[in-house]
Amino acid sequence: MEYSAPKSTCLLCKSEFTRRGIGRHLTSCLKKYTPKTKNSLHRKYCFLSVQAVSDPDYFLYLLVAQDAIVEDLDDYLRKIWLECCGHMSSFSYGRWGEELPLTTKIRELCRRGEPLNYMYDFGSTTELWIKIYREVACSLEIGEEIILLARNAEPIVPCDVCGKYPAKHICKECQWDGNxxxxxxxxxTHECGDEMFLPVVNSPRTGVCVxxxxxxKERPLPKSLKASLAGKKKTAKILKIK
Ligand SMILES: [Zn+2]
Ligand SMILES: [Zn+2]
Ligand SMILES: [Zn+2]
Ligand SMILES: [Zn+2]
Known part of the structure; x- marks a missing residue:
């Protein structure tokens, strides 16, 4: 299906990037926004990205607390992207690797650094690919287990019938014939009737199952993620010169 993928926003600095650029940007932006000093009240986070295997234009960039467990990540992915009727899910290293226990610590994934495969629903499976950025760890004041740093802007898919307006509904029957x-x-005016419709939503599971x-809703960024003082001073100086 032909569609356009609008640029996505870095939630730290609010700049927009393409799918290919945003990962690289975040690794450097994150350095500016995380506190340089740490104390006993800080929690270590691991930086990772999640992409839909079927369509990499659906992605998430997350900070996940290293003391959290794989089950917390499972919960989060279900809430933001996947949950329809409580299907089973699994994490493994690589596609055919051994299934990870849900009690595995995120710290362990970070240490190993290998990409993970995630599956939700073993019937109409939504498959995700999780990449760990070992080199980008950070410490923040104790806060939420998982912090969203960026997600893809919703792709605009044109209507299969008129091709003029963006699609808002998916007919469960006709999506397999491409209309x-x-x-x-x-x-x-669609003949199947609206009980066959599912809404178009910003998730790789749009149109799947129910x-x-x-x-x-997405939660706001924690207060501890702020531009460091040094960064702020620099901006102020430039403004004065102007
Ligand atoms: Zn940024
Ligand atoms: Zn379902
Ligand atoms: Zn139309
Ligand atoms: Zn139909």
Whole structure:
């Protein structure tokens, strides 16, 4: 299917990047925004990216506390991207590797640094690829287990029928024949009826099983993620010169 993928925003500095550029940007941006000093109240985080295997234009960049466990990541992925009816899921190193126990510490993944494969639902599977950036660890004041740093902007998929407007509904029957992604207008005259529709949502599980979107809204970034003082001073100086 032809579609356009708009640029995605780095939630730290609010700049926009393409899929290919945002990972590299985040690794450097994160250095500016994390505190240089740490104390006993800090928690270590691991930086990782999650991509849909079927379509890498769906991605997430996350900081995950190293003392959290794989089950916390599973919960998070379900909430933001996947959960429709409580299907089974699994994590493994590589596609055919041994399944990881849900109690595995994130610290362990970080130490090993190997990419992980994740599957949700062993029937209509949504498969994800998790990359660990070992070299980018950071310490933040104790806060949430998982912090979202960037996610893909929603791809704009044109309606299969008119090709003019963005699709908003997916007909569960017709999507397999290549004419099930429908705009609001074309949906009203679609013969299958709206009980066959699923909404188009920003998730690799859109149109799958009975998925209708995320359970909860994205949370704001924690206060401990701020531009370091040095960075701020520099900006101030430049402004004075002007
Ligand atoms: Zn940034
Ligand atoms: Zn389901
Ligand atoms: Zn249309
Ligand atoms: Zn239909």
């Amino acid at each position: 099930g992604w429908l705009c609001d207008k074309c949906a009203t 998925y209708t979107g995320a359970e909860e």
